[in-house]
Amino acid sequence: MNVLTKAENTAAELLSGNEAVARAVWEAGATVGAAYPGTPSTEILENLCRYPDIHTHWSVNEKTSLEVVIGASVAGARAFCTMKHVGVNVASDALMSQTLAGVGGGLVIAVADDVGFSSSQNEQDTRFWGRFAHIPILEPSDSQEAHDMIKAAFDLSEEFNTPVIVRMTTRICHVKGLVQTGERVVPDNKGFERNPSRWVMVPANAKNQQQVQFARDEKLAAYVETSPLNRTEEGSDKRLGFVTSGPAYMHVKESFPDMPVFKLGLSCPLPVESIRTFAKTVDTLVVVEETEPLVENELKAAGITVQGKNILPRCGELMPSVLRPAIAGLLGDDVAAEEPAPPMAVFPRPPTMCVGCPHLPVYYCLHRVTRTTNICGDIGCYTLGAGHPWNALDTTTCMGASMGMALGMDLGRAEADKDKGIVAVIGDSTFLHMGMQGLLEMTYNKGNITVLLLDNSATGMTGGQDHAGTGKDIHGAPAPQVDFVKLVEALGINPERIKTVSPYEMPTLFKYIREEIRQPEPSVIITNDPCVLIDDFSRQTPFKVIDEECTGCTNCLNVGCPAIHVTRRATEFRADGKEIAKAWVTIDTVACTGCNLCPQTCSPDAIVPVDPADLFKPAPAE
């Protein structure tokens, strides 16, 4: 892997928020960084691991990640971890207690909220953790601020003896802007200070540390009123004044360049008195925050009159296209003139599985048992199995939930469902993240679930990162590899009920699924072919359709492979008068991986390998 040995400190560079954070963590002298991948935060550690003189690794989950960096901080190092918003739920057990103990070396957590649901199961607002855990929250508005605030966060962490969260959103993580970078400065590691009354959180110690925390709250509350991270920006049109933070600040400046703004950089604790002073300089104060009305409610509680979620949406990004009409309404201006033309009606294009994806056959098979089975899904690419054409997932909640929820569906079933099979579908990385415990709960409590453990040797949805089951570390170097068969056996699965199968051998896979559902004890079926997007995947000879042989039966379309396209359609009538929709197909041979799935669904054998001699001929024009 390309290692950045010495970054030039000259011209500004075009960096994403995630790249800027990685650079700043390195500049701040952190020596330990850890993370579990999660959109939109993933690229932070992917970039950080390229810098020298800092240990980085992929964690098993966000809790272990935070615990590792807490340990590193207690040992005296500057330490960093990053996660997506829902990762904090997993890590919060460690966070909520360590906030009492405080830190050794600076401890910074970059949390990426998925405002706008680009790839998440909820849109929770990380800023709540600041209030809940009594810790400062910084909110950058672009890449440069992401860089600068990470460095400020390390200083704050040490000055106030607290973990610090830098709250990003998708619109910070995945936007590139010019960043002026700096040099790396590593502060002295003062070493571990043995002090059980501080580091051992038994009740008596924790009770004392709670007073330390309250004192810190007061110190921080005073500090935020003078912090350079918060500022007032003058404006000539004082009909309105805005209190805003994060990417919403940029949207406000874009939309209302002449109006005064109170820009929050260090937004927790909230600089209430500075905002009270600012409020007096404008006619109406408007809080523009993504996503919950958190600043708004705290200002209201302080007796400051504000407009906020009464005129603005409670969810999604507060882009100029959202702000302008809402604010125009507030000012009594005409909004109709600003509305752009409505979008043209085009079919939706939801994310789907890749061409030749090893999950395709799993869902082709599961689709065939949905009437007699309830299927609990999990978080990963295979969540897409809930969509067309498979429609083969009944639940998805959070990382690892398929295990416990399947057990619960077994235990809580109604009389009408007594004969139904229960299946749980989980990926390799998710299983290691939080699925193992659920499987143990299932075996220990004699549940009867058929688990499909889809091992594609990657954390697929976030871009194919390595994990403890792939045999490689974050740098691609060899690493100890979990043996899933031994692991699930150790967790209590009868060895006879553990089946390993290539998903591309669909008849065997389908046979295992049907057989194991009928067994009176839990089973684990492990599919073991790699993600098509990782280096370990190799293409085979692609397939094509012999047009004259295709009967239009549409069986192959139920695989759901994006390389299969329809060339013509027709409606035919069966002998009993029933309408049948026919569709004749072609295969995009450039995209086809030669996985051999669709030929297995083709009874007239119209799908055949492309003659290698034809492979490099130009395709006919459309």
Next chain:
Amino acid sequence: MNNKKSITNILVCGVGGQGVMTATEILAQTAISLGYDAKKTEVAGMAQRGGVVTSHVRFGEKVLSPAIPAGEADILIGFEPAEAMRWSTHLRPNGVAAVNTYRLAPPIVAIGLFEYPDDPVGMMRQSGVNVAAFEAGAIARELGDVRMVNTIMLGAIADHLPFEPEVLREIIVKGFRERKPEVAEANEKAFDAGRKAAAESASGTATTVA
């Protein structure tokens, strides 16, 4: 031609895996090399999985919000015609679009749940958009490498930028000279071919318009 004070907004759309991000990266780097401030958005995550991908690039003296508001894009690059149609209302009045006409129908169209529009480019033109449309893949194949679609599409909008087309061309070619010198010359040709195809399509003299 713009001065640096006004913002140039370019929206690139397509399907996951088509090189949308690369196009905006090159545009942003070109703008920066000329002393502009620039921002570009990237949407990753699930969009990689065959979903809709858009990337916005904005440049000028100082760029604030990174996202182009609907109705304010100066230029639209569509790597796929239905996606170009989907995003065409993001263009300002008299905005221009360059569209690769090669169609990528998603599985939900293949299984018959939705229909692919008959003539996306025609519908865009009907709505008043100035569209240059051609099959970039066919041009790329003629030049010997299907991966040059990106360069062709950048060539196609080069005459609508607030700076000389040669500046963009040179940045692209320089990038290839540094990373993959063996394809630098082919990309020069691809850029010129994209420029020519767009000019022909816009003037109605095209032969490859779908």
